[in-house]
Amino acid sequence: MTESKRLHNDAADLKSLALALGLSQSTISRALRAHPGIPEATRRRVVAAADAAGYRPNARARSLATGRTETIGLVFPLQRLQLPETNFVDVLAGISTAVTARNYNLLLSPFEDDEAGVLRKLASSKSVDGVIITRPLVRDPRIALLNALRLPFVVHGRTEAQEPFSFVDTDNDNAFERLTNLLLDYGHRHIVVINGLAQFRYVAARAAAFERAFAARGLAAPLDAIEFVSMTEATGYETAMRRLADPEPPTAFLCGSVFQARGVYRALAQHGLAVGRDISVACHDDGVRGCSAMDLSPPLTATATSIRGAGEEIALILIDLIERKATAPVQKILPFELVLRNSVGLAKPSA
Amino acid sequence: MTESKRLHNDAADLKSLALALGLSQSTISRALRAHPGIPEATRRRVVAAADAAGYRPNARARSLATGRTETIGLVFPLQRLQLPETNFVDVLAGISTAVTARNYNLLLSPFEDDEAGVLRKLASSKSVDGVIITRPLVRDPRIALLNALRLPFVVHGRTEAQEPFSFVDTDNDNAFERLTNLLLDYGHRHIVVINGLAQFRYVAARAAAFERAFAARGLAAPLDAIEFVSMTEATGYETAMRRLADPEPPTAFLCGSVFQARGVYRALAQHGLAVGRDISVACHDDGVRGCSAMDLSPPLTATATSIRGAGEEIALILIDLIERKATAPVQKILPFELVLRNSVGLAKPSA
DNA sequence: CTGAAAGCGCTAACAT
DNA sequence: ATGTTAGCGCTTTCAG
Numbered sequence: 001m002t003e004s005k006r007l008h009n010d011a012a013d014l015k016s017l018a019l020a021l022g023l024s025q026s027t028i029s030r031a032l033r034a035h036p037g038i039p040e041a042t043r044r045r046v047v048a049a050a051d052a053a054g055y056r057p058n059a060r061a062r063s064l065a066t067g068r069t070e071t072i073g074l075v076f077p078l079q080r081l082q083l084p085e086t087n088f089v090d091v092l093a094g095i096s097t098a099v100t101a102r103n104y105n106l107l108l109s110p111f112e113d114d115e116a117g118v119l120r121k122l123a124s125s126k127s128v129d130g131v132i133i134t135r136p137l138v139r140d141p142r143i144a145l146l147n148a149l150r151l152p153f154v155v156h157g158r159t160e161a162q163e164p165f166s167f168v169d170t171d172n173d174n175a176f177e178r179l180t181n182l183l184l185d186y187g188h189r190h191i192v193v194i195n196g197l198a199q200f201r202y203v204a205a206r207a208a209a210f211e212r213a214f215a216a217r218g219l220a221a222p223l224d225a226i227e228f229v230s231m232t233e234a235t236g237y238e239t240a241m242r243r244l245a246d247p248e249p250p251t252a253f254l255c256g257s258v259f260q261a262r263g264v265y266r267a268l269a270q271h272g273l274a275v276g277r278d279i280s281v282a283c284h285d286d287g288v289r290g291c292s293a294m295d296l297s298p299p300l301t302a303t304a305t306s307i308r309g310a311g312e313e314i315a316l317i318l319i320d321l322i323e324r325k326a327t328a329p330v331q332k333i334l335p336f337e338l339v340l341r342n343s344v345g346l347a348k349p350s351a
Numbered sequence: 352m353t354e355s356k357r358l359h360n361d362a363a364d365l366k367s368l369a370l371a372l373g374l375s376q377s378t379i380s381r382a383l384r385a386h387p388g389i390p391e392a393t394r395r396r397v398v399a400a401a402d403a404a405g406y407r408p409n410a411r412a413r414s415l416a417t418g419r420t421e422t423i424g425l426v427f428p429l430q431r432l433q434l435p436e437t438n439f440v441d442v443l444a445g446i447s448t449a450v451t452a453r454n455y456n457l458l459l460s461p462f463e464d465d466e467a468g469v470l471r472k473l474a475s476s477k478s479v480d481g482v483i484i485t486r487p488l489v490r491d492p493r494i495a496l497l498n499a500l501r502l503p504f505v506v507h508g509r510t511e512a513q514e515p516f517s518f519v520d521t522d523n524d525n526a527f528e529r530l531t532n533l534l535l536d537y538g539h540r541h542i543v544v545i546n547g548l549a550q551f552r553y554v555a556a557r558a559a560a561f562e563r564a565f566a567a568r569g570l571a572a573p574l575d576a577i578e579f580v581s582m583t584e585a586t587g588y589e590t591a592m593r594r595l596a597d598p599e600p601p602t603a604f605l606c607g608s609v610f611q612a613r614g615v616y617r618a619l620a621q622h623g624l625a626v627g628r629d630i631s632v633a634c635h636d637d638g639v640r641g642c643s644a645m646d647l648s649p650p651l652t653a654t655a656t657s658i659r660g661a662g663e664e665i666a667l668i669l670i671d672l673i674e675r676k677a678t679a680p681v682q683k684i685l686p687f688e689l690v691l692r693n694s695v696g697l698a699k700p701s702a
Numbered sequence: 703c704t705g706a707a708a709g710c711g712c713t714a715a716c717a718t
Numbered sequence: 719a720t721g722t723t724a725g726c727g728c729t730t731t732c733a734g
Contacts, residue, residue, distance in 0.1 A: 012475065013727060013728085014727065014728065015727075023704080023705090024704065024705045024706075025705090025706095025727090025728080025729095026704075026705065026706080026707095026729080026730080027703085027704055027705075029728070029729065029730090030704090030729090030730095033729090037703060037704090038703075038704090039703070042703090042704095054471070054475060055475070056471075056472055056475035056476045057476065057727080057728070058415075058476060058477050058726085058727050058728070059476040059477060059478045060411050060414050060415045060420065060477060060478070060726085060727080060728090061415050061710090061726070061727035061728040061729090062727075062728050062729075063411050063710095063728090064409075064411045064412050064415050064709095064710045064711070064712090064726085064727080064728070064729095065709080065710055065727080065728045065729040065730080066710085066728080066729065066730095067710075069411065071458075078444075078447055078448060078451060081440060081443060081444035081447055082444050082640065082659075083640065084640035084641030084642075085641065089432060089440050092432060093429075093432035093433050096429055096432055096459065096461045097429060097461075099459075099461075100429060100461050100462075100463065105458055105459075105460070105478065106458070106459040106460075106461075107422075107456055107457070107458055107459075108447065108450075108456075108457040108458075108459055109456070109457075110447045110448075110450075110451050110457075111451075112451065120405070120407075121407055124363065124405060124406070124407035125407045125408065125409060125410040126409050126410060126411060126711095127410045127411070127456065289433065289434065289435035290435030290436065291435075308433075364711060364712085365711065365712065366711075374720075374721090375720065375721045375722075376711090376712080376713095376721090377712095377713080377714080377720075377721065377722080377723095378719085378720055378721075380712070380713065380714090381713095381714095381720090384713095388719065388720090389719075389720090390719070393719085393720090408711080408712070409710085409711050409712070411710085411711080411712090412710070412711030412712040412713090412726090413711075413712055413713075414712090414726095415710090415711080415712070415713095415726045415727070415728090416711080416712045416713040416714080416725080416726055417712080417713065417714095417726085418726075477727095703734100704733100704734085705732105705733085705734080706731105706732090706733080706734095707730100707731090707732085707733100708729105708730085708731080708732095709728100709729090709730090709731100710727105710728090710729090710730105711726105712725105712726085713724105713725090713726085714723100714724090714725090715722100715723085715724080715725100716721105716722080716723080716724095717720105717721080717722070717723090718719100718720085718721075718722090
């Protein structure tokens, strides 16, 4: 009977529990949330009855009363789920882990073009306690919007904003400086950087880091060193093929992602060039599932970070912000590790 | 002022609108939802005021009143987001597309081990109007549970259940029969099937289809023809290596997924066997992003379906069920297309 | 320690 | 055509 009642989902609400136990709704409510001032005995009695009835608070009613939903939103372009080469799923995996651990819900909010509209809607319909946004532009209008909406948020990545905001980002700047220095140490001067699309902040940061490394040695980075292209195997391949046809081809490639590096490897193979001996390749590796720098042959020297870990951090910080465990904006830059493998060798003397 | 009010999210609720317009809350509410009986003139006036104020109904309050959330849940093992080789993301992409089109929300509900608990919670906390579950077992207890909970649901995949339920599935049975027939037509008799794990219905169905194809010609499928292993490149490789070491190795491999087929290709390359000439390979291709039968070399003969399309269908059906546009359970089996490429050739006469 | 009552913001009968 | 009223199921003062 109890079982069938639970399964049939029949109004296991506070009112019926109160009736059955001869207590008031508020006592039940307090007992269930272990409020101070409820004697252990009644608390136990109430919890037992609630369990037996399969009671769970109605999330909507509770959140109407409390003003919180215990749900965070992830706002992203629908397209990011459709591309074969994306690190989005890894971020999502991290977020899911954190959300599960903290007992929050995750609302997926894909958009086709009107992201601001989605954000406004999430804020005013009060469906979430906070949101995660990704891939910030160099100057990103979403920051101001979200601050104005007073909706807690965390950005995956940094941006140049006047106002304060929380973010988690990989240490792209230093990673690229480190990679550039490595190549410089090996005697490379004619390096081609296969970077991402210029509108993103991290891409600009990487470009700057590259030039900084040269400047620090009193060198000037070669003109046209940096290619601003998308992060796919295909573009990596095409770009490498194009630059290998230069009158004076580079002695090293520095890639923004393992996807691009794969394409570069393919181009080099096609030119009969041995990676590490004839030409060097290094890249940044976000730890995307199934696309590791380690698995290329030869294994690829890379700065390694965990994009999934980043996703986890992002969600944890957002939840802290929501619960006011964090009060000021949290800005976290995740470390990387330089992993030396066999894809980098001494620069051959140029012809 | 209006703008700042909107941005600051200040109580743009029905009450304040009613006050400002000198109308009652219910009139505003009706006008906004274009109820019959509201004159066009007032409707326009109300809508204009609401727009100006940036009003959106509070989703929680609305759903508490209506009993619906316009949200569907996707319940899945957290792990499925972590594996490199998974078709889950493609299903998710399809679901996201449908949900966006129908103006629903998508609640992601990963679980670590207690799926039934998550389902119970979603049902009794009333956070979603319905759920999608995936990867049914041969006999799956979730069906009975969800029916008892009276929570609308759609399964991705079929199962043997007494009671009615809605599902969307690929036509695995006929796809595998077709593939088997193709190999038989080419004279293959000693075929090894690299199937999935036996607990899943579709795996059992594929095994049955394979044997049916043999039986239809008065042949008996070879003993030990079917390998029940996981769907990864690594297992494809290992299984192929093992079977190639048989005293009498197979003349063809039939794989359950492109992932496995990739592994098989690698094993064959290692044995110096030319696919299509020395040995044949065919597989089923779900249209997973970045893992297409078309992109292997030689391109792989396969039965092709769109797993993303399946995701889309699933969500659309669930929403129809919720909105009672569909009343009886909907059971949809998606077609496949046999795509002939160059990985299948005539069987070599056995030694 | 416990209960009564108000209220979260909306919808939907039920008036008028 | 519009307003009044009563919930939806919970939390939270405020009394006792």
